[in-house]
Amino acid sequence: MSFLAKVSRLDRRWIYLMIALSVALPLVWPFSMPVKVSPHVQSVYAALDALPRGSTVLCSFEYGPSTMPEVRPMADAVLELLIQREHKIIVMCLWAEGVFMARDILDDVADGRHHLEYGKDYINLGYKAGNEVVIKSIAESFTRTYPVDTRGQATASYPIMQGIENLANIDFIFSFSAGYPGTVEWVQYAADPYDKPLSTGCTAVQVTEVVPYVHSGQCRGILGGLSGAAEFEHLLRDKGILPALGAANTGMSAQSIAHLVIVLFIVIGNVAFLVERRRQRKY
């Protein structure tokens, strides 16, 4: 068997080993690389930056543990910006898992880092079944859709909810999304019909379906995948909002090497395939 034939039939365990090393080593010994902030990420910052201090921002959590490494860093950075600008944050979840994701990050950022007061500076309304119908429902009334929050208290009893009747009283919507229901539903059922500004942080695989809404102006920019989160962290650090780069940039070095290794495998596989095909045609 020729060398190229051997290469084209490479045992998959070698590929697994290379991928494992390419992901693990940069995580153990992270290295930084220059990150160029894309226009989509700049649009997200510009949209949030334009909000007057003390605005009410609705943050929706639509991701779970599987996509947490990709979406959590952007949620962390966005919440940091919102809190520093003294915005009121209303959290809700269209995914059942989103409740845990929201709780994790609020405990970390709002409670731990900034010692915000629950019910006054932010509130977690939790999860409600119904997907896009929940969005339609909050357009009518928050308190009817969420009579109690995740702590079991009447939603209407919190100071943050005073004067917040429905979606019309929300100044900005931010969707942390990893699929359905997510950003697309927020555009179709809230941002577009009620003319509300919306931005999103979503997984890389979702970027292809959200990008058309960004180009049409229905979504103000997009943080796409871990690279989008890394760019946003760079932008916030340069603006003095983040003291240091976060988890997205650590993960970015691992993702860079992993992408490179996968591309190398694809190239090697194709070279072997083309040479083999030429040889077969010859004989």
Place this chain on the structure above:
Amino acid sequence: MLFKRWIPLGILIFVGLLTLVSWFVPHDPIGHLGQDFSQFFDILASFAIILGAANLIKLQGLKILQRKRNWPYSIVTIVGFLVMAYVGMNWHSYFGSQARYLAGTQVNHPQSHFFWIYWYIFQPLSATMYALLAFYVASASYRAFRARNLEATILLAAGIVVMLGRVPLGQTFTGWLPEQGFASGFRLEQVADWIYTYPNTAGQRAIMIGIALGVVSTSLRLILGIEKSFLGEE
């Protein structure tokens, strides 16, 4: 015939038409009724969980009883389901503290059994499953991503450009090109952005418009009573 056909059809036509009209006439009473009908979906979705749970128990139970392939996994499924249902519905399922918590908050409270199981069992398992994708994607790309014809070659080239153009290390390959002017358009991140902006957006919009037309035509068929498959008819 009346209960099986005409009443469900009448409800569908009435609710469908009213919901459609409420979009264009958002004033009371039509607007309010349209909102109420949307709420019906919430209620029905909540009831659907009972059906789903019963179906899960039935299918997995049959698998165990008939000793079908991989039946021990069905035991894990049923035990996992029952344990989560118990700790999720039990208002007093907490660790240590005897503090009195409000009913319903046990699914969100860090001291609850539900939260513990979710955070320390489900979360790592789910993350592990997703992380394994990287290995399968790499292996599958190596074996299946071949330049067999023109279409496959274009797809291959676009995939490689986007993969490299989205990460800083990949961007360094064309980092020597100027950031402004005509040549900047050949930088990997620019080409990746171009792929997202034009071919991808065009394709996505075509899909979205196709889906929207399909939804409109199916909805009209349902509202006009032409489509009766939901009644079990041909």
